[in-house]
Amino acid sequence: MYSTNGNNIPRIGFYICHCGHNIASIVDVVEVQKYAATLPGVTVSRDYKYMCSDPGQELIQQDIKEHNLNRIVVASCSPLLHEHTFRLAAEKAGLNPYYFHMVNVRENVSWVHDNKEQATEKAKDLARAAIKRVFFHKPLEKKTVQIKPDVLIVGGGIAGIHSALTIANAGKHVYLVEREPTIGGHMAMFDKTFPTLDCAACILTPKMSAVKSHPNITLWTYSEVEKIDGFVGNYKATIKRKPRYVNEELCVGCLDCIEACIYKEAKYPDEFNLGLSKRKPIYIPFPQATPQVVLFDPETCIDFKSHRCKKTCIEACERNAIDLKQTAKFEEIEVGTVIISTGFKTYDPKLSPQYGYGKLPNVYTSLEIERLVNASGPTAGEVVTRDGKKPESVGIIHCVGSRDEKSNKWCSRVCCMYSLKLAHLIKEHTGAEVYNFYIDMRTPGKGYEEFYDKFMNEGVHFIRGRVAEVTDWALVPEEENKLTIRVEDTLIGVVRRIPVDMVVLSVGLEPREDASEIRRMFNISCSSEGFFLERHPKLAPVNTFTDGIFIAGACQGPKDIPDTVAQAGAAAEALSLISAGKIELEPNTAQVIEKYCSGCKSCIPLCPYTAISFKEDIKKAYINEALCKGCGTCVAACPSGSITQNMFEDEQIFSEIEGLLKFAGIELEEKEVEHA
Amino acid sequence: MPDKPKIGFYWCASCGGCEESVVDLAEDILMVTGAVDIVFWPVAMDFKKSDVEKMDDGSILATMVNGAIRTSEQEEMARLIRRKSKIVIAYGSCAHLGGIPSLANEFEKAEILKYIYSDAPSVINKEETYPLTEFKHNGRYVTLPVFRNIVRTLDQVIDVDYYLPGCPPTPKLLKQAVLTLLSGELPPKGAVLAPDYALCEECPRKKTKPDNVSFTQFVKPHMMLIDKEKCLLAQGVICMGPATRAGCEALCINGNMPCSGCFGPTSRVKDQGAKILSSICSNIEAKSEDEIDTLLNGIPDPVGTFYRYGLAASLLRKKIQEGK
Ligand SMILES: Cc1cc2nc3c(=O)[nH]c(=O)nc-3n(C[C@H](O)[C@H](O)[C@H](O)COP(=O)(O)OP(=O)(O)OC[C@H]3O[C@@H](n4cnc5c(N)ncnc54)[C@H](O)[C@@H]3O)c2cc1C
Ligand code: SF4
8 A cells, every 4th residue: 555665664763851840731642642653553552741952852762772773853933944853853763854744733833723622633643644644655865966166246346355365365266246447336326334434445445455366366346147056066157248449458547548538528427426517538437446447438438429539538549458349258157156246226205206306406416416525526525505504503304205195105224324424525515504403313232322422512413203204495584595305394393394405315225136146047936025135134134035146235125234244144054065065955846847847838937946857858847956946836837746845746745635534524535325 | 259358347436427428439339249258347237246247257358347445345346356357457557456435535434424324415414324234124234335435446356357447448548458358469567558658748838838837826727818829837737747647639738728647646656646756846937935825825725736636546545633
């Protein structure tokens, strides 16, 4: 009746755990133990206080040896918690660990029921189902795959930079791929950083140059990942290097070409300065850009349009670095692990029209102010309005595109702190009266509350209330030629109108526009708001559901620089994989029975891990076991039953169900009399 | 002559198409009759139950029984045949899986009788006369077989050795089966005498199936002009091919009609309807509940579509009304 792997007649050891009082207070464990002893195949049946303790595990091991057990069933807590423990215990006693099966009588029984009698019956049902199931268990072997030592890091903000240096310093090779012409990310735009107010460039620039000169780092800026396939330890990526029309090896960043450009005046909006200044068709994003290499904007360069420019830039370049015929280059690399650190974008305040951004010229975003207060920014650090005046009063509006049902529900975590920083810097640069409009001040973190305290004492005004409107419609003479902020001050319960010269919108942090493309390309998940999803918020915060792919920094969710750098511990995860050199894969994978597959392709699009491909030569589906996570989707969907899955074979599942139903009083075999 | 192996044919709840398919052997039937003695074939020759009862137990080499089992008489005959035959072959979809007659398992026995004897538009039965199993007339008893509660497959009533699938099985498969029997090299008991992969494998349109069908609508075959070259699923026509055993050489597809599943599932599948359902549902484009509802409107009769030949053999088996 039972196919039990040759002459291997099941000799089952059944163990039920008291889990202190956790299980035993609701389930009569002794009764379940006695009941299990009566079931076919059960050789030993015991109950024990703590099965997961060392003596508990030894009990199993001893029984395996003494009673020659060849199947083990433990009824205790969730397999998530201790399946591994018991499998290991069985393995140490010489039994293939996959002859073990676990029944959850804690989360599924004692914790969710209060009727002792019924809970005990349910525990018996589950025990019986498992005991029926293990008859059909088979020995399985774990597969190991080698981990290639090189690492790909996507995104060269502070997260990517820090990860790259950590790994390179540990002696492993890193490919750092950055989309923009320079690394640095958002941090490169700041003048000072909270909470210490130290100069951003002073901390960042040395790190950027270290990346550039590190022998273990290949830096590809102005580049993007075009394609990636493979699996943990063995990824193949194609990197597209967009043409700069300048030979990166030859250019030393002397900037003579920019000087020599036929345009005497810079004419085009400068991206790095968010359009607050102008650049020429040949440019470098900012003085400390890394690498120190100029690039062309073919959209604005005359020669790209008409081929009729005098090309004074080429003449000026002593090193002959300019190459207007350059085309995109594709690099193929093989890496074992990937860190994604693509950061965030800021909320577009045009979507909240009540604040007037884009319509009222003196309404700015916080990022624009970061550039204005920056000594190397468009105004060399002078804070002036678009009409060139020094503001006498400035309003900073918090939570623009955060904590708002109409835009984004989440708190962007850094805005309160950077608003305080900007309030201080604006006051320092202009002596203006600064008003901060906040809903709640959120300053958790080491030294953060102190930072807030300091500026309260410095004379920055704090008004609690969500701003209703920013308008240039003056109601009283004091409001003429000003921007009026209308807000309900909830602390004193009145609606106020506060005229200012400049408004700063503290825009929230959002996922990048292309986050869902990146998600698809790397086969990771996003949480509902679109940031990349970690495997577990506490236990695996930088892992994803795809092995070997990690996330770091603000691409996982809003965070400040200290937290971003701490998260670049993704590097440590990658390193630990690399130094292990190999990884074991769970054998619960699916496989196509080639001779039976009819090539109907039903399974191909279903695999969430893209493990299934179609072999055109033989017209059959094929599952890459290294990619398969054993979710079972394809197994259920294969219309001809030609995909099977280890540990979830039909006879295992059906015998388990039968065990459950029989006990619940449902007879599967119907008697003929019923039909008469 | 006495040396020739004996073969029988019998029918239960079936349409007669299976019997036709034997005749469809055409000149090959001569080969068959040359090699065997047909000792029992009520549709073609006059045999009585008593003739069979007189035979020695196990004296027939093989009997092919077509049709599902609905009545007590069919049960009795099936058991008698089992006793007299070394090998019993369930012949055709109805014996194999329940076939079209088993779609009646969607209804209660009482419902069926009421419709047939009272409610059907062509019936006038003012006296409410219903068939009885026993009736005394002029001192003599007239009996009728009992109409059972559900339709069953042959192997739900007697032990079956082999199955010839199809509605009806093709002459080619029948010929192969007879040759196999005569060769003495018997396949393992319980085998279905057809390939064990799905129809797509031998479908002439296989190469036109896209990697991702992603259904946006379902159309019934009579509602559109079907492209003769292209995979039917790719055209939104439900084709049971991926969930149906091969062996018919894609007869329906070659007639530009979708496979309706008569060969039943492969040996690895317990429930053909559930399997094709889980495959099709996994591949639909619709995401919202409304979209899904609209899409499903294209399949007005799901049981008749997915369980057309196999309701009795499926995990569903029969409809149980609430409160029963
Ligand atoms: C106005 C403002 C002020 C702030 N001030 C402070 C402060 O004072 N102190 C503080 O601690 N924090 C501050 N923050 C928060 C800080 O900016 C973030 O914590 C930090 O920048 C996160 O770094 P990151 O590397 O994760 O992301 P980013 O800085 O966004 O870097 C991501 C990098 O990845 C690149 N990239 C993106 N997509 C791709 C792709 N597909 N392929 C290749 N490359 C890609 C980007 O070009 C970028 O270089 C501030 C934020 C804002 C908005
Ligand atoms: S079981 Fe899941 S992960 Fe494995 S191949 Fe099938 S669909 Fe993909």
